[in-house]
Amino acid sequence: MTAARDPEGHPSDPRLPAKLAAHPSVRAVLARRAAGEVASPPPVIDADWLRELCLSAGADDAAAVSLDHPDLAGEREHARSALPGTRTLIAMAFRMNRDNCRSPARSVANQEFHQTDEQANHAARSVTQALQDAGHRALNPSVGFPQEMDRFPSERIWVVAHKTVAVAAGLGVMGLHRNVIHPKFGNFILLATVLVDAEVSAYGQALDYNPCIDCKLCVAACPVGAISKDGAFDALACTTHNYREFMSGFTDWAQTVADSEDAADYRSRVTDSESASMWQSLSSPPGYKSGYCLAVCPGGEDVLGPYLDDRRTFMDTVLRPLQDKKETLYVLPGSHAQEYARRRFPHKPVKEVTGGWQPPAEPSASPDREIRTS
Numbered sequence: 099m100t101a102a103r104d105p106e107g108h109p110s111d112p113r114l115p116a117k118l119a120a121h122p123s124v125r126a127v128l129a130r131r132a133a134g135e136v137a138s139p140p141p142v143i144d145a146d147w148l149r150e151l152c153l154s155a156g157a158d159d160a161a162a163v164s165l166d167h168p169d170l171a172g173e174r175e176h177a178r179s180a181l182p183g184t185r186t187l188i189a190m191a192f193r194m195n196r197d198n199c200r201s202p203a204r205s206v207a208n209q210e211f212h213q214t215d216e217q218a219n220h221a222a223r224s225v226t227q228a229l230q231d232a233g234h235r236a237l238n239p240s241v242g243f244p245q246e247m248d249r250f251p252s253e254r255i256w257v258v259a260h261k262t263v264a265v266a267a268g269l270g271v272m273g274l275h276r277n278v279i280h281p282k283f284g285n286f287i288l289l290a291t292v293l294v295d296a297e298v299s300a301y302g303q304a305l306d307y308n309p310c311i312d313c314k315l316c317v318a319a320c321p322v323g324a325i326s327k328d329g330a331f332d333a334l335a336c337t338t339h340n341y342r343e344f345m346s347g348f349t350d351w352a353q354t355v356a357d358s359e360d361a362a363d364y365r366s367r368v369t370d371s372e373s374a375s376m377w378q379s380l381s382s383p384p385g386y387k388s389g390y391c392l393a394v395c396p397g398g399e400d401v402l403g404p405y406l407d408d409r410r411t412f413m414d415t416v417l418r419p420l421q422d423k424k425e426t427l428y429v430l431p432g433s434h435a436q437e438y439a440r441r442r443f444p445h446k447p448v449k450e451v452t453g454g455w456q457p458p459a460e461p462s463a464s465p466d467r468e469i470r471t472s
Contacts, residue, residue: 139233145300148188151228156221157190157290158283161302163267169304170266173259180257181237183295187258188225189267189302191280191287192218196401199286200393200416202423204385207393212383214288215242222290235295241288243344243384250345251455260289268302271309275316275325275391279309284398309397313405315413316391319420321427321446323438325391335435338453339428340388343379346454347428351376353452372426387428390420428453 110119111128118124130136145162152160165174165184177184198210222238229236239257246255261278264270269289270278277285317325324336341347351368358364379385394417396405405412424445429436431450439448 143298155224158193159191161267162188162298167266181293184293187263188292189264190290191269193283194286196286202419208385218290237293241290258291263291264289268304273310279397281309282399284401285395315394319390319394322435342387342428343384349454350452
């Protein structure tokens with residue numbers, strides 16, 4: 099069938115207004131179509147091609163999962179809102195350097211977290227671009243921060259739940275500490291997800307076992323008792339301390355600044371090291387205060403050897419330095435975390451904060467400035 103043409107002989111589309119059809123860019127697109135130079139994307143993406151694409155971009159493991167997977171029911175609305183027509187989620191895992199993550203010097207661990215974040219974001223963007231070039235619609239949400247702060251704190255602030263997607267795709271299983279444990283790399287991974295509007299020829303299969311060995315070292319390492327042996331998890335205790343210089347912790351600090359009468363009053367509430375640490379988090383990627391549950395986890399075939407060889411040495415060199423470190427622990431007043439921290443780690447100063455979850459309380463009458471309520 100001969101393509102329609104305008105009076106000047108250019109390919110045309112009768113559905114388009116004359117002015118639009120006459121535009122040079124429109125003419126160029128229609129001409130390429132008429133010449134058969136524009137191929138339709140394959141309706142199904144080849145799984146082997148996709149995996150190689152992800153690995154070449156920098157991922158250490160990758161698998162796809164259908165958005166129709168029953169474990170992703172809670173993600174469907176969010177995924178389709180981010181990318182209408184989403185049919186598949188591509189999960190990617192990126193290894194971190196274990197000893198960096200285990201360092202009591204949190205600057206070392208934080209650098210590892212953030213640099214792997216950057217690597218994951220760059221890789222996910224490259225995969226998205228390749229899918230786009232192949233004719234698909236694709237989108238890569240941020241691996242970590244920043245997130246959708248306009249939703250904070252009443253709604254979830256992430257576009258897609260990377261951990262949920264990774265588990266459904268078979269990249270690992272959620273451990274007792276609420277980190278995904280990869281069967282080979284352990285929990286020393288960060289995750290990325292790419293949304294695409296096509297099906298894939300083969301999807302990943304969920305693991306039929308949990309790489310978590312139930313050693314309970316994450317329980318022993320958590321300085322605020324957020325992880326219980328029975329599997330319970332106190333997310334508020336975790337976020338109040340570990341994310342002290344993110345989101346809600348910054349809100350609490352800002353409230354403390356606003357509530358202070360003058361510089362002397364502020365310095366009675368916030369130590370010099372805390373001010374310097376907050377400045378550092380504001381001027382560069384924010385710092386995690388803990389992450390010890392991840393640091394001590396021996397799960398994963400590449401990680402497990404030293405623990406199996408000598409458990410006592412493993413605990414002396416990996417667990418104990420984190421337990422023994424003198425550092426301020428941030429807790430909500432009257433919380434289980436406060437009682438646990440004081441009882442379990444008496445050498446670590448405990449400081450009451452609101453965590454930004456509520457208005458500031460009146461300053462404590464305690465003469466000990468380190469534990470004064472801010």
